[in-house]
Amino acid sequence: LxxxxxxxxxxxxxxxxxxxxxxxxxxxxxxxxxxxxxxxxxxxxxxxxxxxxxxxxxxxxxxxxxxxxxxxxxxxxxxxxLDPGKAAFIPKKGKPSVVMFVGLQGSGKTTTCTKYAYYHQRKGFKPSLVCADTFRAGAFDQLKQNATKAKIPFYGSYMESDPVKIAVEGLERFRKENSDLIIIDTSGRHKQEAALFEEMRQVAEATKPDLVIFVMDGSIGQAAFDQAQAFKQSAAVGAVIVTKMDGHAKGGGALSAVAATKSPVIFIGTGEHIDEFEVFDVKPFVSRLLGMGDLGGLMDKIQDVMPADQQPELLAKLAEGTFTLRLLYEQFQNLLKMGPIGQVFSMLPGFSSELMPKGHEKEGQAKIKRYMTIMDSMTDAELDSTNPKLMTESRVMRIARGSGRQVRDVMDMLEEYKRLAKMWSKMKGLKMPKNGKMSDL
Ligand code: GDP
Ligand code: MG
The missing domain is CATH 1.20.120.140 (SRP54, nucleotide-binding domain)
Incomplete structure (x- = not known):
């Protein structure tokens, strides 16, 4: 003793x-x-x-x-x-690019191809889709359905069994049509087979893609490294997309995929729907890996930069979880101030990565000011509404006229709002500190 x-x-x-x-x-x-x-x-x-x-x-x-x-x-x-030290190839509007998708069957390639095309279409690109999966019955139908819904030109065949031939034909067709982003979907089969990797090598050789994207299921776990490495050896993988991050998966396999391919993660898939697709943002992703929740970093930040007497009000708003256009307007004001509160909001998932990407703060600010001008033409009822059906076509047209912008700009602003509202809804029911101070959380 x-x-x-x-x-x-x-x-x-x-x-x-x-x-x-x-x-x-x-x-x-x-x-x-x-x-x-x-x-x-x-x-x-x-x-x-x-x-x-x-x-x-x-x-x-x-x-x-x-x-x-x-x-x-x-x-x-x-x-x-998660940072391989080099950025992924970024397609440029008006300059023809070819992007090839690889990954195992079921990883989410076909779904992600369309999401990727749609994302760029909204940014003003002329994307097109080529189905070079001739292995799985129904592959072409799936791509055709997705592409039709999103109004994206597509190419494929029910008869042809040579994926290289289809890829090359699709490429020729869409080059003629001046598509500036030709996306090639490929087969994945159900397991890693030598024949699959040989096929990927041939398609890549014939189409010389500017970027090869490795698509991995976020729940793949320990197998991710070998899988990513095998694809890297058959095609020059330059970026990773992690899918199914809406489920329970935390996506830890992404670390392995980055290490094996020496390429960054560029997007994550967060659902089956075409717009359930987010630019990869490293901090919330790591918070989630560590089991800190999406808001771990945010909480620390609030505590660090915000005067204690302002914390309860902000927390109450976060916990309420109702994200009206008026609240968005106020957050835009905060963001432009870039004071302590602005810093906090720039940390909200989805805010900084999309609205104020690093190195593009000026453009980000201009965009936010444009959005605010549009919102200035909205009525109180529109700003305070929680009913997504309120924004009828005639209202949108009135707002566009009132703000001197195109209907398309108003739609764009509303899409952005929808995206942020969805993120915001994750914060609903946030645990509140008893006496309203962050340090007691
Ligand atoms: P592929 O075989 O690699 O082309 O994979 P698919 O695109 O056909 O996707 C396989 C399944 O995963 C389909 O049922 C998709 O709807 C689903 N899927 C793809 N991405 C996501 C995602 O981000 N979230 C969810 N929940 N499902 C997804
Ligand atoms: Mg597929």
Whole structure:
């Protein structure tokens, strides 16, 4: 007994020892969360090794919130792991580009091809779709249906069995039609077979794509590394899209896919519908991997930058979860101020990545001002409505006239609102601190 007491005392007088223990416990806890999020075992181990190098035990000993210091170190380490150090090819309007999709059957290629086309169509591109999946019966019908709904030109065949031939024909046809984004969907079969990879190699060789996108199911887990690597070896994969992030999957396999292909994640799929597609935003993704929820980073930020007496009001609005156009207008005002509150809103998932992408803040501001001008022509009832059916065609036309913009601009603004409202709805029922202060959460 005497021995253990003196040992405990010795430990307490030596802060470094205690912090070593805290660090170990914290890392174990975080590692468990990452493994549950399907991060590959080896990557979790690498992360641990790196954190031990980065986290300085003396800083830790001096810091008041050790857990938070460690968590932040892990957070930025995971962000680094998702950053391969080079950007993906970005198609340019009016300049013909070819983008080829690869991935296993069922990963979501065909669905994602159409989402990708639609996303660019909304940005003013002239996309087109080529179905080079001749393996699965019904593949062409599926693409045809998706493309027709989105009014995107498509090419394929029920008879032809050579995917290379179809890909080349489709390419020729759409080059003639001046499509500036020709998207090639391919077969995936159901497992990794030599024949599949040979086929991908041939299609890529014949079509010389500007970008090959590897599509992976967000729930794929430990198999992600080998799968991504196998595709990388048959075609020069330059970007990753993670699908089915609307389910329980946390998408930890994305870390493996980035490592195996040395390419960034560019979008995530968040549903079966054509507009359930988001630009990849690393911070909310990592928060989710760590089990911190979408709002983990946001909460820290609110606490750091916002005067304590303003926190309760903001939290109440977040918890309410009703996102009217008026609330959006107020948030735009905040965002333009870029004061503390602006910083908070720029952290909301979907706000910064789409509205104010890094390096394009000027354009982002111009867009937000344009949206606000449009909203200035709305009635109070329109601004405060929670009924999505209220915006009839005649109202949209009146708003366009009133603000001196095109109907298309108004539609664009309303689409953006819908997208943000959907993100906002995730915050409904946010846990409120008892006395309204963030530090008590
Ligand atoms: P492919 O075989 O790779 O072409 O995959 P498909 O595009 O045919 O998709 C397979 C299934 O996954 C279909 O039922 C899709 O509707 C579904 N799917 C694709 N992406 C998503 C997504 O982001 N979320 C959800 N919930 N389902 C998706
Ligand atoms: Mg398919």
């Amino acid at each position: 005497g021995g253990s007491i003196s040992r405990a005392l010795a430990q307490m007088s030596n802060a470094t020892v205690i912090d070593e223990k805290v660090l170990g416990e914290c890392l174990n806890e975080i590692s468990r969360a990452l493994l549950q999020s399907d991060v590959q075992f080896k990557m979790v181990r690498d992360m641990q090794t790196n954190i031990r190098k980065i986290v300085n035990l003396e800083t830790l000993a001096a810091g008041t919130n050790k857990r938070r210091i460690i968590q932040q170190a892990v957070f930025s380490e995971l962000c680094n792991m």
